[in-house]
Amino acid sequence: ESSFKTYKKILGKDSSFKLKEAYSKIRTKLMFTENEDGGTVYAVVSTDMNEGKTLNSINIATSFAMAGKRTLLIDCDMRNPAVHCYLRLSEVSGLSEILARIEKKINIVHTEQENLFVLKAGVVPPNPSELLGGRLFGELIAQFRKRFDYIILDMPPVGVVADAAIVSSYxxxxxxxxxxxxxxxxxxxxxxxxxxxxxxxIAGFVLNDVEGKNDTDHTYGKYGYDYGSRNNE
Incomplete structure (x- = not known):
């Protein structure tokens, strides 16, 4: 039952008007921080685990795709990957194999949602921070900027590991x-x-579980958005 409730919160063509409108507002706000030189990269983070980070990464990416934007969602949480579970993706190699130079082919999966593509995290590596901090990750992002309008990175929680800070320059x-x-x-x-x-x-905040749903079923209530400062002030 809990899995069913969670999947109901994944944005799609059959989602409620309320859910679609919430992410439409988030998408509109985020467009204020677009990169004018190419595809725009947003990293979705949380302070800790179990705050709805991955679900929101998927839904934000889906919202851009539903608006006709060619969008790539990358599961950068190589320590605890979950995007492939939510979207029920097939077993293919992903980001970790590419960054470790085990696999040359970039297996980007085209989802059922038009314009939405996914790069899975791949096999859990022993050194995620080193892989994200390497030159190859930056080269991948530069390549993806030319191919996609938006790139959404599902990052590990900021309060747990430093991975999100490592990729800040991208x-x-x-x-x-x-x-x-x-x-x-x-x-x-x-x-x-x-x-x-x-x-x-900091582009902004997504306030999750406003109605205070039960922690065990991972369902989420109202979605709010607070547009943050584009500067570091």
Whole structure:
């Protein structure tokens, strides 16, 4: 039952008007931080686990795709990959194999949603931070900017590991997913300051689980968006 409830929250053509409208507003706000020189890269992060980060990564990417934008969703959470589970993707190699130079072919999966493409995380590697911090990841992002209008990175939680900060030079804006009543403002502020210390730009916040649903079923209530500063002020 919990899986069924979660899948109902994945954005699609049959989703409720309320859900579609919520992500339409998020998409519109994010367009203010577009990269004028090519595809725009957004990293979706949270302070900790279980705040709805991956579900929001998928839905934000889907919203851009539904608006006719060629969109690539990359599962960069190589420690705890989940995008392939939500979208029920076939078994193919992914980001980790490419960055470790085990696989030369970039297996980008075209989903059932028109304009939405996915690069899976791949096999869990022993050194995710080193792979994300390597030159090859930057080269991949530069290549993807030429092929896609938007690139959405599902990153590990900022308060757990430093992976999100490592890729800051390739990211045009960070989207913070915050689960209501789940974290205090001090921890959120500390996570923001860590990203800003590496010149990361906070594009905005997605307030998740506003209605305070049960933690065990991972369902989410109303979706809110607070547009943040494009600067590091």
């Amino acid at each position: 990211v045009d804006g960070y989207v913070f997913v915050v689960r209501t009543m789940y974290k205090d403002l001090g921890e959120i502020r500390k996570a923001m300051e860590m990203l800003q210390s590496v010149q990361g730009k």
